[in-house]
Amino acid sequence: MEYPGPAGARNPWLPWFVASVAAFGLSLGALAFVLVEAVTDGSGGTATAQPQPAPAPEPPLRYRGALPAAAAGLGLAPAGPGEPADLAFEPAAPGEGVPVRLFIPAAAPGAGVDALTGEQLAAALRGEAASWAAFGGFDRPIEPAFAGTPAEAQGILAGLGAGPFDLSRFRFFATAEELRAALAFDSGMLAIVPFEGLRPPMVALAIDGMDPARGYGEPARWPLAERVAVRAADAGRPVCAGAGGGGDRRAAAADHEGGGDGGHPDVALHPGGDPGHGGLDEPAPFAGRATSSQRPISRRARSTGRSRTTRSRTAASRRRT
Numbered sequence: 001m002e003y004p005g006p007a008g009a010r011n012p013w014l015p016w017f018v019a020s021v022a023a024f025g026l027s028l029g030a031l032a033f034v035l036v037e038a039v040t041d042g043s044g045g046t047a048t049a050q051p052q053p054a055p056a057p058e059p060p061l062r063y064r065g066a067l068p069a070a071a072a073g074l075g076l077a078p079a080g081p082g083e084p085a086d087l088a089f090e091p092a093a094p095g096e097g098v099p100v101r102l103f104i105p106a107a108a109p110g111a112g113v114d115a116l117t118g119e120q121l122a123a124a125l126r127g128e129a130a131s132w133a134a135f136g137g138f139d140r141p142i143e144p145a146f147a148g149t150p151a152e153a154q155g156i157l158a159g160l161g162a163g164p165f166d167l168s169r170f171r172f173f174a175t176a177e178e179l180r181a182a183l184a185f186d187s188g189m190l191a192i193v194p195f196e197g198l199r200p201p202m203v204a205l206a207i208d209g210m211d212p213a214r215g216y217g218e219p220a221r222w223p224l225a226e227r228v229a230v231r232a233a234d235a236g237r238p239v240c241a242g243a244g245g246g247g248d249r250r251a252a253a254a255d256h257e258g259g260g261d262g263g264h265p266d267v268a269l270h271p272g273g274d275p276g277h278g279g280l281d282e283p284a285p286f287a288g289r290a291t292s293s294q295r296p297i298s299r300r301a302r303s304t305g306r307s308r309t310t311r312s313r314t315a316a317s318r319r320r321t
Contacts, residue, residue: 065089068100068228085233092227094159099225102195102212103156106202110186112137115206118223122162124190127169132188140188145171147179147193156192159223192224 062079065088079085092098105121107113111132116124123129125144133139146153150167157165171189173179176197183189185201198204198213207224210217219225 061086063087063089064233070100079233088231088233090229090231091155092229094161094223094227097227097229099220099222100228101226102219102222103192103224103226104195104198104213105205105207105224106191106193106198107132107205108183108185108187108189109201109203110138110140110184111188111190111203113205114203115209115211118160118208119162121205121207122160125157125165125169126162127166140186143171143187143189144169145173145179145182145189145191147173147176147191147197153192156224156226159225161223 060075060077062083062085063076064079064085067076067078067089071089076087090097105116113132113135116135120129120135124135124142127142127144129135129142131137131139131141146167148156150170150172153167153170153172154164171182173182176193176199179191179193179197180199180202183191183202191202193202195212204211204213206214206216207222210219210222212219212222
């Protein structure tokens, strides 16, 4: 049996306990000192972040010609008289340059037609086909119309490759809204309207299997389009089709305008889609339906076809057994 020590004896661990308490206090003091130095940055006041110098903004690219609506957000500045220009926007011939605005042939619902070939469209606009019945529609006379000016119409219709048109046969409207107000359900009007002007009850017509209003075909090949050539102003060389690399800001701006894929602009690749679409950033509502050759196969139809095939194979195997 262990007996306690004599009364008044000192605990041998007391000095170590006092030393540990002192060390703990010193560590708290050191921690407080470090925190104060970090907060005040050693100057006795609150530390403040040093402002970084702002980078000098690069001067905007300057251009000549009419700026397309699809390039309005690129931050380009027009070149003044006598000032050098980095880019030049010039009208392009049909089939060349970059399509920046599409025009769509539209008919009244009473025409009974939703697709034509390029030759049929040219014949209808020239008066060589007097009635929609010539194209499988109803027997109503074809009345050509255009939303815009006669000079604009001649340039757009040149994309059909059918030569100049007799515009005296056309009815011209200042806006697509005015044209839509004059388009009756049972009229025979054949109107050429901007893509963004399509509204019910207009029926957008496909041309040679291409139908930008319904998302079919390559819009860069669409014949009825306003086209622009983007060129480097210093050398006069086209930059929209082959510019995509290096550090050339002129090439980068032209590549943005050209869509970065060989001259196909965002506005033409995504008409009626979401905002990568230049001037066509809103879906254009339209009346009518897709033709049977253009209508995509639904998921239900594909699954129904697979299930029928499976049932046929099962029945055949049962007959063999």
